[in-house]
Amino acid sequence: MRIPASNFSLAHTIESGQLFRYERKPEGYLLAHRDKAFLVSQQGDELLVHAATPNVSKEWLSWFFALDATPPAAVDEYSAQALAFCGGMRICRQDPWECLIGFLCSQNNNIVRIRALMSGIARNFGKPLRVGKYTVYAFPEPGDLRAGRALDEIRAGYRAKYLLGANSINESWLRSLGSLSHEDARAALQSIHGVGPKVADCILLFAYGHRNAFPVDTWVAQIMQEQYGVHKRVHMQRKAVELFGSDAGILQQYLFHYKRSMQ
DNA sequence: CGTCAGGTAGCCA
DNA sequence: TGGCTACCTGAC
Numbered sequence: 001m002r003i004p005a006s007n008f009s010l011a012h013t014i015e016s017g018q019l020f021r022y023e024r025k026p027e028g029y030l031l032a033h034r035d036k037a038f039l040v041s042q043q044g045d046e047l048l049v050h051a052a053t054p055n056v057s058k059e060w061l062s063w064f065f066a067l068d069a070t071p072p073a074a075v076d077e078y079s080a081q082a083l084a085f086c087g088g089m090r091i092c093r094q095d096p097w098e099c100l101i102g103f104l105c106s107q108n109n110n111i112v113r114i115r116a117l118m119s120g121i122a123r124n125f126g127k128p129l130r131v132g133k134y135t136v137y138a139f140p141e142p143g144d145l146r147a148g149r150a151l152d153e154i155r156a157g158y159r160a161k162y163l164l165g166a167n168s169i170n171e172s173w174l175r176s177l178g179s180l181s182h183e184d185a186r187a188a189l190q191s192i193h194g195v196g197p198k199v200a201d202c203i204l205l206f207a208y209g210h211r212n213a214f215p216v217d218t219w220v221a222q223i224m225q226e227q228y229g230v231h232k233r234v235h236m237q238r239k240a241v242e243l244f245g246s247d248a249g250i251l252q253q254y255l256f257h258y259k260r261s262m263q
Numbered sequence: 264c265g266t267c268a269g270g271t272a273g274c275c276a
Numbered sequence: 277t278g279g280c281t282a283c284c285t286g287a288c
Contacts, residue, residue, distance in 0.1 A: 017269060103269075110268035113286070157284025162271090196271045217269035234278080256269070 001049035003058050005067050009088030010042040013065060016089055016257035017111050018206055020102050020118040025134070032122065032136045033064070034095040037129045051132030066090040072247040072254070078227045079244070079251060082258035089257065091206065091250055096174050098139045099207035100192070103199040104162045120154035121145070121163070142171050162194025182210050201237070205249040213249045214240040219259045220252060 014022050014029050021032040027050050028041025038052035038061070049061065062068065069090055074080035105117040122137035125144050129136050145151065145167040151160055169192065177185045185208060189200040197216075204213035214237045216224070224230040230239045240248040 106268090107270040108268065108283075109270085109285080110287080113268080116286095155285065158271095158282095159284075194271065198270055202269070215269070218267085219269070232278095260269090 001052070001058060003047040003049065003061055003067070004045060005042065005047045005065070006045045007071075007088055008042070008045075008047075008065070008067060008090065009086070010040065010047065010065075012086050012089035012257065013092065016086070016253060017260065018092055018094070018253060020105075020111075020115045021098075021122065021136075021139070022115075027132075030131060030134055030136060032129070032138070034098050035129075035138045036060070037131045037136045037138070039131050039134065051134075053129050053131060064093055066093060072244075072250045075244055075251075078223075079255065082251075082254040085258045085261065086254045089254065091253055093209065094207045095139075096177070096203065096207040097142055097171060099203050100166060100174070100189075100195070101139075101163065103202040103206075104166060104194050105156065105159055106202070107159065107194070107196075107199060109159075117154055117156055117159075124150040124154060142167060142169055142174075159194065165193040178208050182213065185210070186213075197237075201249070205252070211249050212241055212246050214252050215249070217256070219256055223255050223259055 010029065014031065019031065019033070023030045025039065027039055028048070030039050031037065036053055036056050038056045039050040041048050041050065047061065067090070071083060074083050101121065102114065102118055105114045122139050125140035126137035129138050145163055147164055156163060177188050180188065182204065185204060186200045189195050189203055190197065201213040201215035204210035205215060216233055216236045221233055221236065224236045224239065228239065228243060230236050240252065244251045
């Protein structure tokens with residue numbers, strides 16, 4: 001399968017900390033998301049899909065990687081540098097349930113370990129999927145997680161209790177949050193134990209397409225302080241929309257990936 | 264040893 | 277509302 005992808009960077013998109021279930025293979029990236037998995041590489045302005053589960057189509061991949069989207073505009077020197085560094089990066093259109101669990105795992109944690117937690121959850125609770133010569137795991141459905149050895153083995157630490165709590169949510173309720181306003185959806189997400197303002201904003205940005213949701217983690221807080229003179233975290237979201245406009249969230253991902261790559 | 268990582272809940276004023 | 281602090285774990 002070949003997919004036209006102009007002004008797109010597969011590497012920046014996959015490795016920018018928005019997706020957690022991927023592995024680098026000689027042929028490209030082996031990526032799993034919910035009940036889909038595929039092996040993909042980039043050659044110039046094309047994506048090459050070497051193998052995939054039957055439920056992966058060109059149309060779905062174009063939608064998932066937001067190939068139709070255009071990058072945000074820089075508003076100053078620093079955001080221009082970030083945009084230049086992350087050229088071709090996109091914000092993927094994630095599944096809300098997998099995104100919720102991913103960012104529940106993310107709190108007070110590093111990306112290497114978040115990825116280990118997510119692959120462990122899929123391996124211990126999901127069904128195997130065949131992708132060419134590789135086997136990966138579908139993400140479990142809500143309700144599929146269980147307390148016990150399979151969960152302990154993942155070593156989620158104190159996050160395990162948040163995972164079990166989220167496990168009992170109703171997925172149609174979760175999907176219905178897509179029709180709510182930013183504020184209402186944010187409040188609804190924060191009613192889930194373990195979801196605070198930062199994780200809620202990540203889910204709004206990555207799974208519900210709220211481009212103005214501006215997650216403030218340690219890296220972005222540092223940027224807002226050093227570059228834009230905002231010292232209090234509670235002011236950063238509002239200030240970001242003032243500075244960057246309604247695409248503040250999209251720009252956040254560029255700032256985050258740029259800052260992390262510079263360390 | 265201490266610090267840090269895509270933070271949050273619980274508690275207190 | 278805002279400012280603490282403890283928290284699983286593994287890397288450094």
